[in-house]
Amino acid sequence: xxxxxxxxxxxxxxxxxxxxxxxWTLEIGDADAGRAEAALAAFERENPFPARHAxxxxxxxxxxxxxxxxxxxxxxxxxxxxxxxxxxxxxRGSAEAAQIVRGEWWRAITxxxxxxxxxxxxxxxxxxxxxxTLLARRLGAGVASWAMLLxxxxxxxxxxxxxxxxxxxxxxxxxxxxxxxxLAALQAADPEERRRAWIPLGAGLALLGFLGSxxxxxxxxxxxxxxxxxxxxLVIARLPRLRSTPLQIALAACAAAVPLAAWLRxxxxxxxxxx
Numbered sequence: 001x002x003x004x005x006x007x008x009x010x011x012x013x014x015x016x017x018x019x020x021x022x023x024w025t026l027e028i029g030d031a032d033a034g035r036a037e038a039a040l041a042a043f044e045r046e047n048p049f050p051a052r053h054a055x056x057x058x059x060x061x062x063x064x065x066x067x068x069x070x071x072x073x074x075x076x077x078x079x080x081x082x083x084x085x086x087x088x089x090x091x092r093g094s095a096e097a098a099q100i101v102r103g104e105w106w107r108a109i110t111x112x113x114x115x116x117x118x119x120x121x122x123x124x125x126x127x128x129x130x131x132x133t134l135l136a137r138r139l140g141a142g143v144a145s146w147a148m149l150l151x152x153x154x155x156x157x158x159x160x161x162x163x164x165x166x167x168x169x170x171x172x173x174x175x176x177x178x179x180x181x182x183l184a185a186l187q188a189a190d191p192e193e194r195r196r197a198w199i200p201l202g203a204g205l206a207l208l209g210f211l212g213s214x215x216x217x218x219x220x221x222x223x224x225x226x227x228x229x230x231x232x233x234l235v236i237a238r239l240p241r242l243r244s245t246p247l248q249i250a251l252a253a254c255a256a257a258v259p260l261a262a263w264l265r266x267x268x269x270x271x272x273x274x275x
Contacts, residue, residue: 002047003040010039063136066145066252071129073256074172077113078121084170090114092266095221097167100160108156109262112149114170124172131179138186140242142251144179147232149255151178154232155225162220174221178229185233 003026007014012035015027028036081089095111096104115121128148135144152175159169187199242248 003043006039006043007036010035012036012039063133063141063144066136066141067129067131067133069256070132070145071125074113074115074121074125074128078115078118081114083118084114084116088267090170093170093263095156095160095169097160097163098165100157101165105157106262106265108153108160109149109259110266111156111170112152112172112175113259113263115172116170120171124176128172128176128179131176131183134183135179138183139236140245140248140251142248142255143236143242145252145255147182147229147236148175148179149258151175151182151225151229151232154178154228155221155223158224158228159220162224167220169221174225177222177225178232181226181229182233182236185230186237189234189237 001016001024004014004016007026007028012032013029014032014036017025017027019025081087084090093107093110093114095107100107115124132144132148135147138144139147152172155174155178156169159174160167184199242251
């Protein structure tokens with residue numbers, strides 16, 4: 001279009017035609033070809049097109065380890081703690097809104113590792129592992145792990161502040177929704193992928209509606225986890241990519257240690273652990 005304007009200013013007859021969805025052609029008569037070539041060459045010297053650098057693509061297996069470890073860890077924890085029942089794990093680790101508001105902050109973390117039944121655990125392990133893999137391919141395993149964890153914790157705390165009492169939830173779904181929202185936010189902030197940002201956003205809203213229809217669904221946690229993920233994703237998108245593999249591994253290990261530290265705090269006042 002710019003080149004067509006240049007030819008118009010030079011008074012050179014031409015025709016602009018679309019040859020595909022994103023490609024156009026300028027057709028110029030032979031008699032004006034020399035003058036048109038000189039005018040366009042001068043314009044391009046004075047207004048060089050910005051160079052487009054090829055974006056480095058992640059390795060084929062990058063991020064898979066983080067997703068697999070996440071999924072296996074959730075399943076192992078469910079086998080260890082058992083299903084929801086009258087046991088110490090759920091008594092001390094569930095996201096009970098009234099207790100979180102009173103200062104038992106660790107519940108916002110420990111609740112992400114508890115699941116009511118095997119189906120609940122398997123679903124979050126599978127979907128959460130997949131989303132963490134996709135995040136890790138974009139951000140690195142360490143940053144992605146922290147992003148997903150923070151979305152889950154912030155969503156749980158926000159839901160507790162809203163509900164205040166008479167509400168108890170468990171499960172990694174809040175973090176899973178946060179990871180989905182972070183993917184959408186990262187795509188929305190990327191000029192080359194902005195048009196596809198509606199895909200994870202639409203998937204998140206559809207999943208929210210599907211899971212929200214369940215009688216015992218933590219709709220507030222899912223919603224706030226998704227909102228926290230959008231905000232975190234937009235912030236992370238403005239930061240440079242952390243390229244250091246050892247540092248990414250260290251960050252991932254620290255993120256994995258946070259739930260362990262929260263459980264230590266949860267049972268810190270007891271002389272005997274549940275096992």
